[in-house]
Amino acid sequence: MNAVITARGLRKHYKNTIALDDVDFTIPSGRIVGLIGPNGAGKTTALKAILGLTPFEGELHVLGLDPRTQRNKLMEQVCFIADVAVLPRWMKVHDAIDFVEAVHPRFDRAKCEALLKRTKLTSNQRVKQMSKGMIVQLHLALVMAIDARLLVLDEPTLGLDILYRKEFYQRLLEDYFDDDKTIIVTTHQVEEIEHILTDLMFIRDGKIVLDTDMEAMGDRFVEVMVSVDRADAARALRPIDERQVFGKSIFLFDGADKTVLEGLGETRRPSVSDLFVATMKGTYK
C-alpha cells in the first residue's frame, strides 16, 4: 500500500477552539476520499494542514514530504480547488493558461485547451465577466491539465447549480481520476458525491469519528425497514438511529448481525447522508 497521506497525532488549535484533536489517518493512493463533517468540525483546517497553509503540531507526511518545510516541492504534485471564485478577477482565460504553463512543470497546455473547448469560455474572457459555474469550469480545466498525484477539493461546487455540479464530478471521474491519483473532497452535498467515493471519513469536533472504505461501510452499517409491530424487537438490538416513514420505522444499525436484521424486515445499505445525520446527532446542541 502506497500511502499518499499519513497523519499521526495531528493537532491544531486556534485561540480558544481545538480544530484538530490528535488526529490519525492514512490515505492510500488511487482513492477518492470524502471528508465529511458539520460546519466548524475541522475539515478545512485538515486540508490546510495537508496543503501547508497553516502551522500545526504532530506528524504529517504528504507524498513523503512535510507540508510545513517542503511546501514548494509538494505543490508540484498537489492541486487544490478551494470553493468557487478564488481565481483572480482581473485575469483573462489566456493569461491564466500562460501563467500556469510558465510556472507549473507538470502542466499540459494542450489538454487544458481541449478541456476548455467543451465549454463556452473564450480565451479573452475575464474572470470577472464569468458566472460562478464558468469560473469553476476554468479552474477545473487548469487543474485537470496538471499531472498531479493529489487533488484537494474544498467545497468545490459551492453555489453552483445542479448542472454544473454534475458536470464537475463527471469530468473529474471520466477525464482525470486514475489509480495514480488521489482525490480528497469535502462538501455538504453528500448525496451528489456518494457514488464516486471510495472512502469515507467523518470528522466531528476535530476528531475522526469514522474512517472506512465504502465496501466496509456497507458491511458494517445496515438500514432496516421494520413494521410497527416489530419495532420493539428492533430497538432491543440498539440501533444508532430511528426514523419513521409511511407508518414504518427505519432503523440504522452499526455492526449488528445481518441475518438477525434480515428477519426483522427489508435491509439495505444506508446512504452516506443518513449515516452522517445519525453520526452527527447533537453536534450543534
Added chain:
Amino acid sequence: MKTFLWLVKREFWEHRGGFLWAPVITGGVFLLLNLMGIITAEVIGARHGISFGASGELRNVMSQMDAGDMSKVGMALDVAMYSSMAIITVVLGFVVFFYCLGALYDDRRDRSILFWKSLPISDTSTVLSKVVSATVLAPTIAVAVGILAGMAQLVMVAITLSFHGINVWQLLTLAHPFRVMGNLLGYIPVYVLWALPSAGWLLLCSAWARTKPFLWAVVLPVASGLLISWFGIMGLFNLPTSWFWREVVVRGLFSVFPGGSFTATNGTAHTLTINGESGLDVLNLGHSWAAIGTLNLWIGVAVGAALIAGAIWFRRWSDDS
C-alpha cells in the same frame, strides 16, 4: 528565474493601469496642457501684435549670446524635458505606495491567494516579485514614458521657437536629451535602494493586516511619532523629536516617492541650482548617486530587507483566508 519573470509579468498584467496607463495619461495630459498653453500664447501674441519673432529680434538675441548663455538655454531645454518627468514622478509615487499596500492584501481579501498558493511558487519569490515590480518595473516604465513625453515636450518647444525665427536644430543641439535620459535611467538604482524601507514597511503591513492595511501603515508610525513627541522619549537618545518624524515616519512611509534620496546628501533637494559646470547638468548622476555613499541609505536598505523578510514570513504563515 523564468518563474520569477512570470511573477513580475503577472504583476504587470494586474496593475497595468497603475504601472503603464497612469504615467502615459499623466504625460499625455501634461503635453496637451502645454500645447494648449503654447497655442493660447501664440494666439494672444498674434492678436496684440507682439510678434518679436517676425522682426527677427529673438534671432538677434540668440546670435548675441555667448557660450555660457547658450549652455543656459540648453539647460532650460533640459529642464523642459524633465518637467514632464516631474509630474509623472509624483504619480509614480502614489502608484507605488498604494501598489505596495495592496500587493499582499488584496488577494487575501478576495481569497484568490488560495489560487496563487495552489501553484508551486515560493512565498519568497512571490514577495520579491512584488518588491521588484514596485521598485524596478514601475519606475522603469515611468522613466520610459517620461523620456518619451520629455522628447515630445522638447520638440514642441523647439518647433514653437522656430516659428519665431530660431533654428530648431540649433536649439536641439543645445539640449542634452541623451544626458537627460542617462540621468533619469541612472537614478533608478538609487531609487530602488532608497525606496526599500518604505516598500518593505508597506508590504509588511499589506501581508500582516487583517483589514485596512492603509490605516495600519500610516497610523502606526504617526501614532508612535505623536507618543514620542508628547513624552519626549527621543531626549533619552539625545535626538530631537523631529529626528524621529524625519527618519522614521517620513522615511518609512514616503521613500517610495522618487527624489527623496536627495535629502540624504543635503537638508533639502537643490537640484536646480545653477552654479559651476556641473550645475548646468541638472540631476547629474554624480549628484544623484551621492546618496549611495550615505549611511542613511544603507541603514534604510538593511531595515527594508528585514521588513521584506517579515512580509515573506507573514505571507507564508498568515492563515486567514
